[in-house]
Amino acid sequence: MVKERVTVIDIARAAGVSKSTVSLVLQASPLVNETTRAKVNVVIRELGYVYNRGAANLRQSNAKSKIIGVVVNDLTNSFFAELAVGIDMVVQSAGYVQFLANTGESLDRQREVIASMREHGISGLILSPARGTEASDLKPLVAAGIPVVNVVRQVVGAKVSSLISDNQAGAHAAVTHLAGLGHRRIAFLGGFPDTAVFSERLQGYRDALIDAGLEASENLVIGSAPSRAGGVAAVERALSLAVQPTAALCFNDAVAFGACDGLRARRLEPGVDFAVVGFDDVIEAKTAVPALTTVSVDPQGMGRRTAQLLLKQINAGKADAEAIVGSVRLVIRQSCGSAADKRERLALI
Amino acid sequence: MVKERVTVIDIARAAGVSKSTVSLVLQASPLVNETTRAKVNVVIRELGYVYNRGAANLRQSNAKSKIIGVVVNDLTNSFFAELAVGIDMVVQSAGYVQFLANTGESLDRQREVIASMREHGISGLILSPARGTEASDLKPLVAAGIPVVNVVRQVVGAKVSSLISDNQAGAHAAVTHLAGLGHRRIAFLGGFPDTAVFSERLQGYRDALIDAGLEASENLVIGSAPSRAGGVAAVERALSLAVQPTAALCFNDAVAFGACDGLRARRLEPGVDFAVVGFDDVIEAKTAVPALTTVSVDPQGMGRRTAQLLLKQINAGKADAEAIVGSVRLVIRQSCGSAADKRERLALI
């Protein structure tokens, strides 16, 4: 029942040529005669030959394994799921295959998984680093000449390329919009304060408040897990403040959805009684009710660009670290109140 | 800058032993003396040696590549993302690494991706088949002795193991519950009618209607894409019927969320004006507002069980196809109205 492996030598024998010729056919080399090529291809199909990349890769130490490692910190977050899908698209059509692993923010897992991927000879790595990842964790990779692209989060001091979104500008735009709608007390909800992404978005939030002539009060910044449940918790804390905010920029869309849930639990209608703005623009943001106003990051597109960047580096051979900041744009939907609401609110003053 | 690869021979030279001994150390063989083992391990660390699984795998044709292929049909659906996370957990801790690919329901993609995985020598495959997958697509795999486990969806005629959930029983339980709440016109919303999962759930829905003495009307069955957007569309069609339903069993949670969105767009409150039940129990079901009554499938647990099943087959060497039907249970939350609502409704009759 256990079939013997069909090798290039079996093909050669059956087709009456040498193994070298078969190898050339496999590589679609122009050196081989059309007739021979056809004959060999027929035999390949007949015998059900399966190319052994492991063996090939062993011989050509310089050449590439056609495997790309992808390590993300939270695949259950649909932002990352979509990112992975975007990566997969370009990786697949470039003839690569992706190792995808989830670390769940565990540094140990991340170490293990990267080590394992190295043993398998990945030709590049896309990493959305777990919290607390240090430059030294990536050192061996770059020393071995394996191109690495960080995505979403950066690792300070690591000499690798990165693709992150313009968190500061996005947050700034969102808060400016809220201020323009007449909101005076705008909260910042959710996210882990010890991440770079958090600081960047917070910075944009603060700058925008100042630019709008509003006071940046410390207790309007409420961290939480960057999840739906975290959003519920954060909005509850916000609503229990002495002076309640009337609007919030949320760390990401998951938090924003949670905030909407928390508002409803308090009989407040998001978009009417309280303005909510998210960050990321995950796929559900458009169809949710109310449709979520959010800073669009286009995770899938981001995944595609990341993969392209990595492939470029793999093909170039040498990797000059390149830091790309993807632009973002505010998508105004229903969750922050419409212009009509704004007029109403102004009329009340 | 491009570092030479450190091989087992370099280690041997540096440690003053033979390559065979180094190999034994790598395999943690009890044959090697403690002192020698320690010495070799030191050198391994010093030189930054990276094990080459490709080479090892080439030699031991019988042994396994420590790679498991995972192919899902829609990673942007959080059900599958969670499934993948569950698989990843047990796969990782068994020392394997997973190739994860997304087909997006494309049979071509699926073919390509499986072929590519075979070339890389996967030692097993977990497949949530794209729509229209046929037994013949899996034939070569099983002929090559590669264990395959289908998950979520079955492929008729394929002699491979499978792990699906008890769709019929789940749908039956959900509809019975709705009927018990006093609903007489219960719709079935969403899903592609040409899938086995759809038929199974529909069958459970119909049986439950009959058991409850209700009429199963054809136009209360409304298919759509199994997504949030599909749910919006389906519920809209349901509400435009001459005799409107008052409750719906949705194909999955995504559809159910969409249905809630669609209801709100019509100024109907899910759980109050219309009862909604989902299927899957994705992570957001608990925290959504209203919390979703749904048939809990525990996607992550399902992923774990699937991976365990596959690993068992890999280790056993031979694979008797084994069909497991995972039990499900109805989780009653807010989206279908409470017992109190039921009393009210009965009082009105």
Place this chain on the structure above:
DNA sequence: TGACAAAATTGGAACGTTCCAATTATTTTG
């Protein structure tokens, strides 16, 4: 101490491919 057993180590072949240099077959050219 010599004989034997047990423990530890070792060189070489093998896995399936690609690359190189060399060879053979075919075509072109003067």
Place this chain on the structure above:
DNA sequence: CAAAATAATTGGAACGTTCCAATTTTGTCA
């Protein structure tokens, strides 16, 4: 038609590991 050029094919070495059988070292016992 011979010589040169070009096209097509080929055998053998190499990639980094594991396995096998053989060898060397160490330990035990009479």
